[in-house]
Amino acid sequence: DETINVKKNINDNLQQQAQALYKSCFVDFDPYDGIMPSDWIIGTVDDLAKEIVCGKTPSTKISEYYGSEIPFITIPDMHGKIYVMTTERYLSMYGANSQPKKTLPKNSICVSCIGTAGLVSLVASESQTNQQINSIIPKDDYSPYYIYLLMRTLSEVINKLGQGGSTIVNLNKAQFGKIQVMIPTVASMRKFDKTVSPLFSVILENQKENIYLSSLRDTLLPRLMSGELDVSDIQL
Numbered sequence: 001d002e003t004i005n006v007k008k009n010i011n012d013n014l015q016q017q018a019q020a021l022y023k024s025c026f027v028d029f030d031p032y033d034g035i036m037p038s039d040w041i042i043g044t045v046d047d048l049a050k051e052i053v054c055g056k057t058p059s060t061k062i063s064e065y066y067g068s069e070i071p072f073i074t075i076p077d078m079h080g081k082i083y084v085m086t087t088e089r090y091l092s093m094y095g096a097n098s099q100p101k102k103t104l105p106k107n108s109i110c111v112s113c114i115g116t117a118g119l120v121s122l123v124a125s126e127s128q129t130n131q132q133i134n135s136i137i138p139k140d141d142y143s144p145y146y147i148y149l150l151m152r153t154l155s156e157v158i159n160k161l162g163q164g165g166s167t168i169v170n171l172n173k174a175q176f177g178k179i180q181v182m183i184p185t186v187a188s189m190r191k192f193d194k195t196v197s198p199l200f201s202v203i204l205e206n207q208k209e210n211i212y213l214s215s216l217r218d219t220l221l222p223r224l225m226s227g228e229l230d231v232s233d234i235q236l
Contacts, residue, residue: 004213007206014199015082022149025192026182040184046177048147051137054173055129056102058095067092070103071127075112075119078133082203083124084110085211091128102128107144109136111151111158113171118155122148124204134176141186143193145200150181 024030029037046052055073058065070091071077077087096103104110104123112119114132122144129135136151138144151158157179161171184192 004210007210011082011203011206014203018145018196018199019149019152021192021196022146022153025188026146026150026184027153036182037185037188040182040188042180043183044177045136045179045181047183048138048142048181049136049177050139052173052177053102053104053108053129053135053137055131055133055135056099057130058091058098062095065092065095065098066090067095069093070096071125073110073121073123073127073129073133075116075132078110078112078119078121081121081207082200083207084121084127085124085207087127096128099128104128104135105137107138109138109144109148109151111135111176113158113176117171118157118159120148120151120155122200124207134171134173141190143189145196146184146189146192149196154179154181 029035057072060066066072066089068090070093071084071087072089072091073084073087074089077084104127106123106125108123108127110119110121110123110129110133112132113134123135136147138147158171158176161175161179
């Protein structure tokens with residue numbers, strides 16, 4: 001547990017570093033003498049995306065749609081996760097293929113828009129989501145890390161937009177796509193991507209190792225507690 005917590009703390013620190021670099025480049029414009037470059041534009045989330053995908057739940061009446069192959073992301077899977085790597089439920093290939101337009105490639109950006117709105121996570125591998133999540137598949141050459149960090153800064157805005165005078169937060173795909181954002185040049189995004197991608201690579205590896213360590217703990221601990229696994233002869 002201690003090793004798992006250490007890696008979580010490292011990941012939190014790495015994300016804070018990435019967020020600080022984002023702020024320096026795209027809020028304070030430090031590399032550009034404090035002024036937004038003239039070739040950057042104000043556009044919308046739609047302009048960042050090759051496609052915005054609103055998720056969908058395959059019919060639960062067809063049990064064959066569910067299995068263990070494709071992560072099926074729901075809001076609880078996103079809590080506290082930079083990358084969503086494991087999910088409570090998985091789809092079978094048959095289930096995923098029943099709605100192929102809902103499949104998200106790695107490094108798509110998931111944003112919760114119904115209920116608990118404003119959670120933001122990256123997709124670790126090909127996945128699908130339910131209808132409470134809108135996901136951005138970045139345009140070619142657009143930095144997924146820029147978009148991820150941008151959406152994190154818009155978390156409160158997304159939550160407020162979704163409320164619309166009601167206590168239930170519900171921001172639909174069209175409204176989500178119209179949110180105003182700053183769009184730097186591709187060259188600027190590539191430069192930023194090159195700087196922060198090593199941080200996100202470490203985050204991903206740490207999350208993978210934590211899943212392995214958690215699995216190992218959950219497998220071995222009951223056997224140790226029951227006495228099935230004898231460690232009395234191990235010399236430390």
